[in-house]
Amino acid sequence: MRPDRETGRSKAISTVPIYLSIYSPNVVNLTLIDLPGLTKVAVDGQPESTVQDIDNMVRSYIEKPNSIILAISPANQDLATSDAIKISREVDPKGERTFGVLTKIDLMDKGTDAVDILEGRAYKLQFPWIGVVNRSQQDINKNVDMIAARRREREYFAQTPEYKHFAHRMGSEHLGKVLSKHLETVIKSRIPGLQSLINKTIIELESELSRLGKPIATDAGGKLYMIMEICRVFDGIFKEHLDGVRPGGDKVYNVFDNQLPAALKRLQFDKHLAMENVRKLITEADGYQPHLIAPEQGYRRLIETALITIKGPAEAAVDAVHGILKELVHKSISETLELKQYPFSQSGGWECSC
Known part of the structure; x- marks a missing residue:
C-alpha cells in the first residue's frame, strides 16, 4: 500500500484498496488482502490517529465471518508480542478461521529454531502452523524470480535437519493449497444458507413482479x-x-x-x-x-x-x-x-x- 495514494504526499493511511489481478494456470483461486502491519507509534509526518486508523482498517476486514485470517508473525521475534496473534484471538477466539504463518525462519539466531511453534507446542492453533521463507531485499534487488525463490524455499525446509521431518507441510506453495482447500470447505458449508437466501429472494421478487403486473404499453x-x-x-x-x-x-x-x-x-x-x-x-x-x-x-x-x-x-x-x-x-x-x-x-x- 502506498500511503500517499489518496492523501497527497503526507504519510497518512488511506482505506482505498489497490487492486492487483494475477491470472495463471499455476496459481490457486484465492483473493488475498494485504493489510498494513499494526503500529503502536505514529512516525513523523503521520497524524496521531494513524495507529487507531490502521487498527480499525484491519478489524473491518478480519471481523467478517467469511474471511480467513493469516496471522503472520516473524520467527526471529518473541511470539508473545505478536500483534497478529493478539488481534486474531480477539475476533476469532475459537480459531475456526485463523491460520498461523511464521516468516523469517531463515533469519533466526544460530542455535535457535521454530520447531516448538511450527509443531504447535508454543502456541496451539486449530490449524497447523505453516512456515515460509520469502525473498530477501537483496534477492528482490537482484531480480530473483518467484520460481527460483520457491525452489530455494523447498530446499531450505528439506535440507534443514530441524524442519525436514515436516517439510511437506511448509512453504508458500503448501500455504496456498491449504488456504484454497479451506476456502472450498467454507464455501460448501455456506451453500445451503445461500440457497435458502436465494430461494427466499426469488419468492419475494416473484411476488413483487406479480404485484407489478405485465409491462405497461408505451404507445x-x-x-x-x-x-x-x-x-x-x-x-x-x-x-x-x-x-x-x-x-x-x-x-x-x-x-x-x-x-x-x-x-x-x-x-x-x-x-x-x-x-x-x-x-x-x-x-x-x-x-x-x-x-x-x-x-x-x-x-x-x-x-x-x-x-x-x-x-x-x-x-x-x-x-x-x-x-x-x-x-x-x-x-x-x-x-x-x-x-x-x-x-x-x-x-x-x-x-x-x-
Missing part, C-alpha cells in the same frame, strides 16, 4: 387496449357479484325484497285510499259534477299524494343500493389482478360515481 394503441382489457375483466367480476357468483349482490335483492316493502307497509296506504278520503279528494278536485268517465284531477291528486308519501322509503332504498354498489365496485377492484400494479386504485385515490 397510445397499446394503452387503449390495456385499459379496455382491464375494464373487461373488472366488468366480469362486478357482474359476478351482482349475479350471486361472488358474494355481495344478494344485498341489492334484499333491499327490494325486504327493506323497501317493509317501509311501504308502514305508510298506512289503507287509510290514504279509504273510500271517504278518495271521495273527499275527488270532490275537492272536480266538485259535484256528473262524469261519464273517471275525473282526471281527482286521480292526479291521489297519485301525487301517494308518490309524495313513498318518496322517503324510495330514496332510502336508492341510497342503500348505491352504497352496496360502491362496496361491490371496491371489492371488484381489489379482486382485479390487472389493477394490482396500480397502487392508487387500491388506496382510495379515486371516487366512485356509480
